[in-house]
Amino acid sequence: MSLLVLAALSCAAQAQSAPGASEAARATQARASAQSYVRQFPGLSLDNADHSYEVRDIVLDEDGSSHVRLDRRIGGLRAIGADLVVQSDRFGNLTAMHRSASMLSTAAIPTKATFNQTRAMRIVSDAFPGGTVEKNPEQVIWAREDQPRLAWEVRVSGDGADGTPYEKHVIIDATTGRQIDAWDDIHTAAANGTGRTLYSGNVTLTTNSLTSGYELRDPSRGNNYTINMANRTSGGSVVTDADNTWGNNATSDAVSAAADAQYGTAVTWDYYKNVHGRTGIANNGTGAYNRVHYSSRYNNAYWSDSCFCMTYGDGDGTTFRPLVSLDVAGHEMTHGVTSRTARLIYSGESGGLNEATSDIFGTMVEFYANNANDAGDYLIGEKIRVGGGSLRNMIKPSSDGASADCWYSGVGNLDVHYSSGVANHFFFLLAEGTNSSYGTSPTCVAGNTRVATGSGSLTGIGRTAAAKIWYRALTTKFTSSTTYAQARAGTIAAAQELAATLGADYSAKVAAAWSAVGRN
Incomplete structure (x- = not known):
């Protein structure tokens, strides 16, 4: 991603929709303006005569500014990693372009495949x-x-x-x-009825009333629903119940895990809607669904774009319990959000950012729930590990023996669950600082994977502000091949844009937190 900001443009702003125009009219104008700017400024967009563009998403801010995300084709072929976001102010002036590629000339691309x-x-x-x-x-x-x-x-x-x-x-x-x-496309974790869950205690569930009883389907949240796979890998049916009480807080009732999963989808839906104004994973009001009791002794959970669903195993009872905890649910559904926004490719540094995004918002969903049975923390999957521990630790990622605390030139060669440690560490430092009630998080030696205790002290800005900055960057700055350096630039820009909303310009704090994890 290249962050290209324009302080001013000599050209006149394009005609804009009148104040008070409908959102549809604003979106139509933003689309037309963005495509026009791509052609007007080929030095910024890397446009060429044989390039064409398809609008994937449009974000309209309350102040009238817009962010139009475009996918590129070159010579009629889909260009992977060449997407871009065109940002305009409330007057329609181009203010920035965020793009994945630093492409050289496309003239040298072979036109015929040697390998068919x-x-x-x-x-x-x-x-x-x-x-x-x-x-x-x-x-x-x-x-x-x-x-x-x-x-x-x-x-x-x-x-x-x-x-x-x-x-x-x-x-x-x-x-x-x-x-x-x-x-x-399978993104793993790396593991008004009453839901009697395994991990979150007794919770309220909105269910669907049938003539014969109830089904675990939520009409108020896009018809999110849960099916029981009964230890199979295909098929399954929506979970039903006669008295609208779901589970018994133990694995002896198969419905307990289903209640956890349904609760997770509801809380995640509410978090994105109430905090970020996003209605459902795809922001179209449509719910996802859960598949619980997948396969036999299955030690994982995953999100799949193809089914638009979450799948949860029961664990083998030795390493994992059923993988339906609240932060795992938030983590998996966030993979769906990422696939419909920045679409961070699941390899290299962009893959680490993809995983970290899910850890960040899985954690935020847990805090949002404010459930005393599963209090918010900066550990991922701490409820599902047999014998204690967690899947990942955002305070000190390297505590798992594999994750990176700090950025270094080869970090993108790690498994994405481990390279995510850099962004997880950044987020904790930005939110909580080096010393907090959640633990001490030492800063990094620049350019090295070691942690240097006492090498710096940061004060956090609070997790709500940090999450808003990350979400803004994800949805308006990050593109499919964003690297850690580009994530730094994108989050700094996001902090500056959110200054009025957050009540302060936290861009210097964002920069300091990135420096503290070695990404200057």
């Missing part, structure tokens, strides 16, 4: 034995690097060794036949 789609499919089939390779791979432009390349995007699905399904996008260079990258 059949050979690309064979390469992927060999790399993922047992997987099902979709027919007719898409020819694309790979633009996550300086020099774009002609490539094939081959999709393959199957089941991993632990039973977790995978839905991978594999990028094959159409000239050399080499695999360039791969990522998964």
Whole structure:
């Protein structure tokens, strides 16, 4: 992502919708203006004669400014990593462009594939034995690097060794036949009735009344619902009940875990709607659904874009209990939010930012619930571990023995669950500072993965302000290939834009927190 801010433009602002115009009229004008600006300023947008654009999302601020997210095509081919956000002020003046790629000339891209789609499919089939390779791979432009390349995007699905399904996008260079990258659409955790849950105590659930009783479906929140997979990997049915009391606070009743999952979807829905003004994961008022008791002794939970659903295993009873805790629910559904906004590619530093985004908002959902049975903290999955511990620790990520506390040049080579530690650590420091009731979080030695105790002291801005800044950056600044350096720039810009809303300009605090995790 390149953060390109314009202090002023010599050209006149384009005609804007009249004050008080409908949101639809504002969106139409913002769309037209953004596409016009892309053409007017090719030095900023990296536009070229053979480029075209499709609007994916539009964010309209109360002050009249707009943020239009566009996907790019080059020579008619979808360009992965070349998306951009065009930002305009309330008068319609262009103020910034945020883009993924620092593309050099696209003229050098081969126009004909040396490796045809059949050979690309064979390469992927060999790399993922047992997987099902979709027919007719898409020819694309790979633009996550300086020099774009002609490539094939081959999709393959199957089941991993632990039973977790995978839905991978594999990028094959159409000239050399080499695999360039791969990522998964399955995002794992890495593990007015009454719900008697496993982890959150007795909670209120809004359910759907039937002639024969009730079903675990919430008409007030986009019809979120929960189905029982009964230890299968397909099928399942919506959970029903005769008396509108769900579960018994123990695993002896299979409905207890279903109550946890349904509660998690409701709290996550409420958090995004009431705090960020987002109505549902896709911001279209449509609910997602849960699949509980997936497979047998399954030690994971995951979000899938293809089904627009969360899936929860019961755990093996040795490592994990049922993986339906509140922060895991918030984490998984946030993967859906990311896929419909920045669409951070699930590899490299963007993959770490993707995972951290889910940890950040999974944590915020837990705090938002204000449930004494599962009090808010900066630990991920602490309820589901047998024998104590957690999946990740945002206060000191390296306490799990694998996650990075600090940014360094090779951090993007880590598994995304571990490279996420940098952003998790940043968020904790921004929200709480180095010393808080949640623990002491030492700052980092610049350019090194070590932690230097006593090397700096920060005062936090509060988790609500920190989360608003992250959400603003995610939805209006981050693009598919955003790196940690670009996340720093995006969050600083977001803090400046939110100064009036938050009551203070926290951009200096944001910069200091990034420096404290080694990303200057």
